[in-house]
Amino acid sequence: MPDALLPSEVIRADNLGFQYADTPVFSHVGFSLFAGDFAGVIGANGSGKSTLLRLLLGELGPASGGVSLFGRDVRRFDEWPRVGYLAQNGLSSGANFPATAEEIVTANLFSDIGFLRLPKKSHREKARKALARVGMEAFAGRMLGSLSGGQRQRVLLARVLVSEPELLLLDEPTNGVDAETVASLLALLSRLNREKGLTIMMVTHDIARAAECVSRVFCLEDGSMVELDKAQLREELSHKHKHPAREDERRRIKEGGGKS
């Protein structure tokens, strides 16, 4: 541990900007996330929430600025097992992949098991424990395709949790999940955050539900990102919030002759 007194900086984004071809997504995004933070990221469709996470993962290269994870530039970062990521659409191979919940969770123990080795009993037990944590132990042997959307999402969360990451990046984990499951997923995340000090950054379209769990809220809007304080969050929840940078940005676009 480099510094025992101050919580250590888990994510640091400096002057981050990104554009797809000629379409600017956002610019001048800068923030720090500290160990133990539970941050919610909100913003309209197309405001770049998922893009932000992919920049943090180093999957996309920024147009400007940079990202560091655990104090290291993301381009040279290689301790990926410390980071857990849950993508918006779950699995890239689709929901009907012929594998059991346990097989899927065990797969994420790769760095534990080791290259070219097969999982042992202890790894399978670990996977079962992770499934138990999300309330899916009874479904360990079930095929992914036979589970409901909410159950599948829990399995995928267990897969991320099994390798005991220090940072969780979640892209709308409660999307398409029924209200009760949303509540229990959020309760679980909140508990992991409090009890294990897990740092979480969660993109969500439904901040009203998550408002009680998160300790910080970031808002992506009109090409930039701001952190909302308590009062702004209350306004946001009552749909009155105006993005502070919006007027600024409009002016800039006008002055730049629409170049932006």
Place this chain on the structure above:
Amino acid sequence: MRRAFAVGLLLAVIIPCIGIVVVLKRLSMMGDALSHSSLAGVAAGLILGINPIVGAGAVCVAAALSIEAIRKRIPKYSEMSIAIILSAGVGLAGVLSGFVKNAANFNSFLFGSIVAISDFEMILVACVSCAVLVAFVLLYKELFYVTLDERAARLAGVPVRSVNFVFTILTAVTVSVASRTVGALIVSSMMVVPTACAMQFGKSYRQTVIGSVAFAVAFTLIGLFLSYYARLKPGGTIVLLGVACFLLILLVKKVAALRGAARRGAPEAESARERAEVLP
């Protein structure tokens, strides 16, 4: 004939191992592209006087790597890369086959000639099969995760690019040796059909892998017997048997589902109850 059985069995074990990953990666057409390209290698081998399987192997590896290279250039329409290489392979095979003196020999690669296999080819198939099998078992967990979710696999520390590279080579090598036995035109169905059958029964990924090998072995053994006694072409017989079996499975499953629904009355009741149990 005994030799045909030995070679057929070896291939029946390795082709579905490659096939299941190919199918689950949604690359079913890749087997087609590679096997058609392998014909160009066969023709080149026959012209140059080297063993056609060796020629096919070389061209297959080149074709597989080209597909990967083109796929990276046009990621959004990556399946175009397969079509491009497939047509290039067939085109090249067509032109080169004009220079092959012994046309019957070339034709034997279209539909396979498992019965007329030489000593050298027998040893080649045995070596390749062992290598592919060992690689598949060693990379079992890595291939599983890369197939399941490439991005998550990378985050978990799997060397995704190396695993994909090795798998591409394995696929190319498997297709080129298989083109000799079941034939270049049907090797991709040998990859897909046993996997399709096993996916109807498998209760896990492991079971699906074992099941698809079991189906392929059964199709090959029964197919070879049938073709021998009924004097049919072995490659085609094996594949047709597989397709018939797959259709039969679908039919039986459908009938069973209808019967079950009729007996229970309310088919959704059970799954709804299970879903309710999950919520704490």
